Amino acid sequence: MSTKARVGSLSQIGTITRYNFLNYFRARRFYVMLGIILLISLLLTVLVGYYRPVSFLGIPGEPVSLAVLGFYGAGWGGFISLVVIISAAFFGGDAISGEFQNRTGYFLVPNPIRRSAIYVGKWIAALAASTIIVLIFAAIILANGLYYFPGNVPWQFEQSVAFAWVYLVAALSLTFAFSSLFKSSAISILMSVILLLIVFGVIDTVSSVVVGIEPWYSITYGAGIVTNILSPVFPPHMQTQSFGSVLGGANRTNARFEVTTFNATVPEGLEILVIYFIVMALLGLWLFERKEFTS
Amino acid sequence: MEAVQLTKNFGSFAAVSGLNLKVQGTKCVGFLGPNGAGKTTTMKMFTGLITATGGAALINGVDVTKDKKAALASCSTLIETPEIYSALTPREALSMLCEIRGVPKAERRKRIDESLGLVKMTEWEDKRVGSFSKGMKQRVNVASTLLSDPEVIILDEPSTGLDPRGMAEVRSIVMSLKDRLIFMSSHLLAEVTEVCQEVAMIDHGKLLVYDTIENVTAKFAGGGGAVEVGFTRAVDEGLVSRVSQLSGVQTVTRTNERHIVVRFDPNLTARDKLFEGIAGLKAGAVSFEQSSGLEDAYLSLIKETL
Known part of the structure; x- marks a missing residue:
């Protein structure tokens, strides 16, 4: 019998990452995702070039620093959340559930490797594939920005790209946790998209507008820093707007209708995203460790 | 292990x-x-x-x-x-x-x-x-x-x-x-x-x-013999019952839709009579195969398929 070296978990994580990335890179979904990004970028490029909207290129006479911020705010800020959510769902949504549904887990798991090494390796591979998508989108926006505002890249854009990456990390942890929860790939992908695209948005609105409580527990609230950093003035943490007199009840008292909106500060937003990353990564791993390969 | x-x-x-x-x-x-x-x-x-x-x-x-x-x-x-x-x-x-x-x-x-x-x-x-x-x-x-x-x-x-x-x-x-x-x-x-x-x-x-x-x-296959009989049509309870009543037959086990295993008395010398008896039922018997010892032991130990 041949001599076999005991392989360390770090080395095994590297192996899982490499082959999963290769699998992602060759899979149709990577190119579908790439196609979606290129389509969004192409539409932006063509429409901005043809219509030259003021929301992107600024009002004539406006300071360039404001106009350039407006361009990145509209082009990058308007779409990056969607790109992050779709990437996380595409690459993370079925990463674990697929091992059960597609039975690839039967090839991988009954080997001298901890499930945690498989989980971490797959997570890193998904992060690498998603990061490529986000960076391609950033590069296209940057190329457009440099075309309209040569040599003028605001520091806020650089920070926004970094925040978007942190959001991607947190969103991937969330989708991996969902992927560990369900055995069906379709359900885990769908749940991830619905949750990130709709449910958290509703929670944010209901929590702040209806109840007046800061939605500090919501990932999309924390991710607000990705776009808010591109505002000429960072929005205030808490803002209450009053709307005229409202007839209230039989006494016809003059009641005021107030709407409170919250915006996470940069440290708070980063804190929320990092906590999401840690908690969801541990939850997903815990679920995967306990999940059984039953037919 | x-x-x-x-x-x-x-x-x-x-x-x-x-x-x-x-x-x-x-x-x-x-x-x-x-x-x-x-x-x-x-x-x-x-x-x-x-x-x-x-x-x-x-x-x-x-x-x-x-x-x-x-x-x-x-x-x-x-x-x-x-x-x-x-x-x-x-x-x-x-x-x-x-x-x-x-x-x-x-x-x-x-x-x-x-x-x-x-x-x-x-x-x-x-x-x-x-x-x-x-x-x-x-x-x-x-x-x-x-x-x-x-x-x-x-x-x-x-x-x-x-x-x-x-x-x-x-x-x-x-x-x-x-x-x-x-x-x-x-x-x-x-x-x-x-x-x-x-x-x-x-x-x-x-x-x-x-x-x-x-x-x-040796322990579980029994001293008798066993044959697997194949039929052209599905084997029903009636057919199993009729085969069971043939002389020398000990047990009849249906192994799948069209096959049964017939265990018979070890002292049965005229096996050709048994085969003739099964053929005589005109139930579409088309094959007789000697059952393997392990199969015999398996069928003796395991009575049900589920």
């Missing part, structure tokens, strides 16, 4: 119940039982695919539940019909396993070449697995168990999905594997008889017998 009071419950259903079984040495042990007996569940517990509710599954003295990585260090497995990442080629998939299992870098290419050669997949080594048939994938799965020169190999119905030539090739591969312990489940008793030296039979999650095939056959 040792199962100590190994138990697995799915809710209130006990799939494996206090299983005690120790197999050791270098040989092939067949693991037999009807559908739902707990064979695959037992194997999954030994490979970390599911966790035991109680007891221990030990490989080389290490409990799989407590330290799967150490327990499976010298063990390779093939449970059910695994799928391989569809965008990888067999060579890449096997390289991944070589790296995970610690096959030295210098040996990897040779080992992969040998393994793929044994399962006749060399020609396909650089094609993506996604385009393969079920049988081709199973050949790659079989190759994966040979990569790291393991001391213990756990095979759960390795012939599943293979054509007759593929089945024969797997049998030949298993028989060629010397100096290691092979624990193999199968529904093909002829395959087990050909390949294995010992058998363990379980039913309803409990071990019925574990011994050499010779001893199991």
Whole structure:
């Protein structure tokens, strides 16, 4: 019998990452995702070039620093959340559930490797594939920005790209946790998209507008820093707007209708995203460790 | 490999119940039982695919539940019909396993070449697995168990999905594997008889017998004879009853829709009369085959199929 070296978990994580990335890179979904990004970028490029909207290129006479911020705010800020959510769902949504549904887990798991090494390796591979998508989108926006505002890249854009990456990390942890929860790939992908695209948005609105409580527990609230950093003035943490007199009840008292909106500060937003990353990564791993390969 | 009071419950259903079984040495042990007996569940517990509710599954003295990585260090497995990442080629998939299992870098290419050669997949080594048939994938799965020169190999119905030539090739591969312990489940008793030296039979999650095939056959096959009779039409209860009433017949067991196994009195000398009797029922009997000793023992020990 041949001599076999005991392989360390770090080395095994590297192996899982490499082959999963290769699998992602060759899979149709990577190119579908790439196609979606290129389509969004192409539409932006063509429409901005043809219509030259003021929301992107600024009002004539406006300071360039404001106009350039407006361009990145509209082009990058308007779409990056969607790109992050779709990437996380595409690459993370079925990463674990697929091992059960597609039975690839039967090839991988009954080997001298901890499930945690498989989980971490797959997570890193998904992060690498998603990061490529986000960076391609950033590069296209940057190329457009440099075309309209040569040599003028605001520091806020650089920070926004970094925040978007942190959001991607947190969103991937969330989708991996969902992927560990369900055995069906379709359900885990769908749940991830619905949750990130709709449910958290509703929670944010209901929590702040209806109840007046800061939605500090919501990932999309924390991710607000990705776009808010591109505002000429960072929005205030808490803002209450009053709307005229409202007839209230039989006494016809003059009641005021107030709407409170919250915006996470940069440290708070980063804190929320990092906590999401840690908690969801541990939850997903815990679920995967306990999940059984039953037919 | 040792199962100590190994138990697995799915809710209130006990799939494996206090299983005690120790197999050791270098040989092939067949693991037999009807559908739902707990064979695959037992194997999954030994490979970390599911966790035991109680007891221990030990490989080389290490409990799989407590330290799967150490327990499976010298063990390779093939449970059910695994799928391989569809965008990888067999060579890449096997390289991944070589790296995970610690096959030295210098040996990897040779080992992969040998393994793929044994399962006749060399020609396909650089094609993506996604385009393969079920049988081709199973050949790659079989190759994966040979990569790291393991001391213990756990095979759960390795012939599943293979054509007759593929089945024969797997049998030949298993028989060629010397100096290691092979624990193999199968529904093909002829395959087990050909390949294995010992058998363990379980039913309803409990071990019925574990011994050499010779001893199991001698103890449980009975002194009488048995024939498998094939019919052109489905066998119903009426036909089973009519065959049972023929002179010299001890038991009649329906093995599938169109086959029965007839056990008859060992002292029955005029067997041709029995065959004539069955043919005389005009129920479409078309074949008579001597039942194997292991099959006879199996049917004697296991009365129900579920």
